[in-house]
Amino acid sequence: MRYGGDNRGRLLIIVLVVTTLFLITLDLRGVQVISGLRTGTQTALTPVQRAGSWVVSPFRNFLSDVTHLGRTRNQIEKLKSENDKLRLTLQNRKVADAQLTQLKSVLNLAGTAGYKVVNAKVISQGSSTSFTQTITIDAGTSSGIHTNMTVLSGYGLVGVVKYAYTSSALVQLASDPAFRIGARVAGTQQIGILSGQGTRKGVLQLLDNTTTIHKGDALLARGSDNGRPFVPGVPIGEVTGVDNSPGSVTQTADVKFYSNFSTLGVVAVVVSGASADPRDSLVPAKPRPTPIPTVTVYATPGAVAPSPTATK
């Protein structure tokens, strides 16, 4: 028999829906108890996430290897030739090396600008089920991290600290659809607002329609009052396309972020900005083509021996 519903069932549904609407209202009005619930949950979850990060690490590496099968094929062949013990050691070392490389590059960036940073490991990546882009790091208020602090990787901007807990913090990535940052174009100093789009690409909206922007232009953070939420001069990304529609009110451009948000291992939180604006000093250098040495051999009929000439 199909369910027809009764008064008790209807009453239950009404009670549940009213309770939910009550909770939404309380949360939107900023009641402390509700935010305390979330903070308490996160504090309780942090040890579980740390343990999970340690346990899941080999599986995550495996998934990463599958995703980048072409690039790691040679490495896999090399690993096959070694015994199990060496293979395990190498895998553990690989994780540490990758984090060390990321740490070195992020410290280089922060050192060049003169930022005071706190380094942190990424212990969790937020589920995309809620259409947000976040990560959780293993440092919080006990390490001097607070909300609205800039987060960097070795390549540039990663995001901003959204919530800081005792020993962890939630970082809103620059790719999050709700993310907005004031940006300026390196060199020309044109300003605009960059917004995340849920992917590694963002959209820049210039404030002045008379200015021009070109493909390949580098974008830097304009900075905020007292360096929060954004310190000035942080590299954000590169312009990959410009929309020059004649009817548009403002000019827009597609931007590819320098940071790859799916491979973040170690990040740095800027706890104190530089004493002076680093201006354009953090713009990443353009890649230079490496000269390939070639050898040309001229064969002369009748000659005793050909002489090779090296050219670059």
Add this chain to the structure above:
Amino acid sequence: MSLRSFLLSSPIFLGVFLFQEGFVTQLRLPAGGINLLLVVALIWSALSTPEIGALTGFGAGIAMDLSQTSPGPLGHWTLVLIAACYTIAFLGYGDDNIRGNPINIVLLTTIGVVASQIVYLILGLMLGQQIGSLGNIFFLLAGSAFWTAIISPLILKVISYLHSSIFGTRTRL
């Protein structure tokens, strides 16, 4: 009796919540991954009465709202899951064509996951949230449907066993 049985099921959902937050989110699965708590709640509801379905949605929704990755206010996911779980339980209640067939439950759960996310998105828009590009939304919805269709058959037997242990053997697959 039903309420007592429902309370007995709360440790199961707490365990799933801890597993989701501590382990599943670490795997960084492609295409947005899966929300195990959402899938388990919908399967659980498909095997339950509408009242238990609504209560399950309420409990699972509160847990999902307490997740650090939930951008909306507390109650956002709860409201969506009360409706989704009640609807799924209502559709399946008394209809052995749905409840007795694992394929139908998997199909119902997959549609339920996608529908829940769409409703969540619409509700989020009404509450002033940013949702990003349409392409990304379609990609994530397709990813959710894919992972749900993969994972649901694998966990259906276990959930069915646990459900029948708590609520009796009539709904066991």
